[in-house]
Amino acid sequence: MRATLVVLLATVLLGACATGPRNVDAYVQTQAARAPGSAVLSGAHYRFERGPQTVGQPAPERLEAMAASALARAGLVHDGLKPSVSVQVGGQVSAYWLDGSGWPGGYVRPGWTFGLGVGHSFRGGSVGFGFGGPLWDPSIPAYVSEVSLLMRDLQTGQIVYDTRARHDGPWHDTENVLAALFVAALEGYPAPMQPTRRVDVPLLPIGPAPAQPVR
Template identity: 35%
Template sequence: MHLTHLPVPQRIALHWRGLLAALSVLALGGCASVYRVDNAVESFPRWSEATVTGQAPAAVPTAPQSYRFDRLPSQTRGQAAADQDQLEQLARAALGQVGWQLAEPGAPARWTVQVGAATLRLPYAPWESPWDRRWGGFGLMGRDYVVTGSGHVIWTPMFMPMDWPYYQRKVSLLIRQAGSGEVVYETHAAHDGRWNSSPELWRAMLDAALQGFPTPPAGTRQVNVDLPR
């Protein structure tokens, strides 16, 4: 039987079944691919201002260097402390890639590092309409209904609103000279997208924030990091 011989509602149902099957195939085919974490990065080196009483300004440090983490009071209790533990572990790995190593407990360190992260969860992307999250945004489908060829409206509660949130994330690192507390390096990485939170995503953002360290280019730049799905 040709599709044109079927009633309009049945043709629409078959159309959607085919579309959903195609989307499933595409999703399965993309499992072995990568996804891109695109970051807007801006860094502010101020090594020349790192001074110690009675000494000349410090030169740009060359690896290896040792540091210890520094926390705000709000990052030292409860769940915030546990979250900070995980974030610092990721930052430790990222800093290790540029030759900076965490000092052993009780050992002196020339630098302190403060790392922070923030996430804003939006119900949909800034450029979207709330109605775009319904299946009805495609083809002959209405927002909660099907429009038949004769113009009749058939309500379809099975097409429920999709929960597809949008996230705005940011990480920051501040490096201070341990002796004076002077900030000598500040860097930020911001990423917007659909991806759920994961250690790999945050690590990618931290790697991006340290791109070009310790003498990064001036201004905001885009740093892309590709991760396996």
């Protein structure tokens, strides 16, 4: 009976780890304009402006759909008729392989293993649980996901907001990770507390591409 309860508890714990909420840990760098140039940022109306496409970048309309959801959360309004700022977005994913000791550049990021033990003592049984690492197989690729948003004041042509977010991890659901990174990149908009910071955000569903206003 005791053994059955132990197996059941282990199954529940493992299921919770597998189905729990997934967060993206993002490393964000932001440069924001100071007053008076920053006045254009709060509640800004924007239009998308496309730059050259890079290798590993999703289709521009998909990137814009991901960014539009994050921009709306930050209080910006998509407006192709009377925008005050332009927004150029970028995003890409590249893969690399783990070596047996850690991640490239000396950044060691262990995975998790699960341990379960059953023992007996003079006073009865005992159960132990343990977590450790690493778990990832060096033959499985890891991914670097990056996004950027560059905003310009359309009246002056000056860059008023430049923000970027990056995540390293084993997940391959590319668009969901990029969508979460756009949210992380706009954390604290229009005046983040720190220019360089770590931001954790949940994976988010991707919205439809923003509708273009009738001209």
